[in-house]
Amino acid sequence: MTTMTDATLHVLDALRSADDACSGETLSGSLGVSRAQIWKHIERLRKRGYEIDGEPGGGYRLRSAPDRLYPEQIRGRLTNAWLAREIEHLEETDSTNRVASERAQAGARHGFTVIAETQTAGRGRLGRSFYSPPHRNLYSSTVLRPAIDIAAAPTLIPAAAIAVADAIAGELGSDDDVEIKWPNDILIGGLKTSGILMEMQSEATRVGHIVLGIGINLNVDPNEFPDDFRQRATSLQAQAGRSIDRIEFAARLYRELESVLDEHTRSGFTTLRERYESHFRMPGKQIRVQEMDGTETTGTAVGIDGNGALLIDCEDGHRARVIAGDVTLAREIQ
Numbered sequence: 590m591t592t593m594t595d596a597t598l599h600v601l602d603a604l605r606s607a608d609d610a611c612s613g614e615t616l617s618g619s620l621g622v623s624r625a626q627i628w629k630h631i632e633r634l635r636k637r638g639y640e641i642d643g644e645p646g647g648g649y650r651l652r653s654a655p656d657r658l659y660p661e662q663i664r665g666r667l668t669n670a671w672l673a674r675e676i677e678h679l680e681e682t683d684s685t686n687r688v689a690s691e692r693a694q695a696g697a698r699h700g701f702t703v704i705a706e707t708q709t710a711g712r713g714r715l716g717r718s719f720y721s722p723p724h725r726n727l728y729s730s731t732v733l734r735p736a737i738d739i740a741a742a743p744t745l746i747p748a749a750a751i752a753v754a755d756a757i758a759g760e761l762g763s764d765d766d767v768e769i770k771w772p773n774d775i776l777i778g779g780l781k782t783s784g785i786l787m788e789m790q791s792e793a794t795r796v797g798h799i800v801l802g803i804g805i806n807l808n809v810d811p812n813e814f815p816d817d818f819r820q821r822a823t824s825l826q827a828q829a830g831r832s833i834d835r836i837e838f839a840a841r842l843y844r845e846l847e848s849v850l851d852e853h854t855r856s857g858f859t860t861l862r863e864r865y866e867s868h869f870r871m872p873g874k875q876i877r878v879q880e881m882d883g884t885e886t887t888g889t890a891v892g893i894d895g896n897g898a899l900l901i902d903c904e905d906g907h908r909a910r911v912i913a914g915d916v917t918l919a920r921e922i923q
Contacts, residue, residue, distance in 0.1 A: 603616055680705070682705045749850075869893065
């Protein structure tokens with residue numbers, strides 16, 4: 590992969606901001622280098638997939654940027670203070686969560702984000718695989734070092750779900766069909782389009798670091814999903830009837846996520862609960878929950894409590910509080 594130096598990024602920024610062709614003389618003057626060196630930067634950009642016109646005496650003109658989730662593409666659209674200001678882009682990896690976890694162990698800062706164009710072993714909750722075709726979707730994992738205790742950490746999952754749901758609703762222009770299936774699957778019209786996976790390392794009673802993985806189906810054709818998933822999943826493109834700008838969507842997601850996580854740090858999940866419930870349409874539905882210890886609970890979904898736990902009115906008359914588990918809606922129960 591062609592590397593991007595600060596000087597190359599300077600050339601790219603100049604080409605982006607120019608209303609017309611940008612002369613080699615202007616570029617060389619702004620950087621204090623020769624025009625031959627400017628040509629080398631242009632060639633680096635071209636090798637990275639940027640389409641740049643250039644004629645002797647006519648200057649350089651940026652015609653198009655590649656459909657790749659390059660850090661320089663995303664950062665140019667961010668207004669964030671800390672999340673995704675550092676991005677590691679990978680053309681392929683087994684799992685962005687694994688890479689982000691390694692970077693966290695090596696000291697990666699709060700907000701450091703790993704993005705991959707494809708995953709060969711993408712992971713979802715409960716050990717499930719996450720379908721990760723190349724150059725279609727968003728596969729992202731962020732290192733978090735929140736100043737919270739371990740008891741509060743699980744509520745980061747529903748908090749992140751709010752950000753994903755809001756980003757999707759913003760892209761579609763409506764939140765009418767966007768819902769959260771507890772605890773963290775995002776559905777459009779009842780079909781899954783996103784999943785969230787959180788992994789934590791703790792130190793005594795405090796959180797050491799958290800890796801927050803988010804996978805979102807953006808431009809994949811639902812007909813390409815694996816057979817056992819095809820009837821339950823969709824993509825934003827399929828719902829919107831148009832191609833999704835992956836770079837703009839990634840920037841939108843990171844803006845929403847930083848805002849939600851900042852509020853979580855300030856006030857916990859309690860102040861976010863109402864926003865979660867605005868996307869939570871399970872109350873009143875018949876559900877079955879397979880808890881982590883194998884316990885199965887069946888009944889009517891009531892809502893969530895201030896800690897994000899699912900409340901269920903069970904068939905035997907008691908109200909259950911479920912902290913973690915896998916939910917099956919009545920229409921999915923065979």
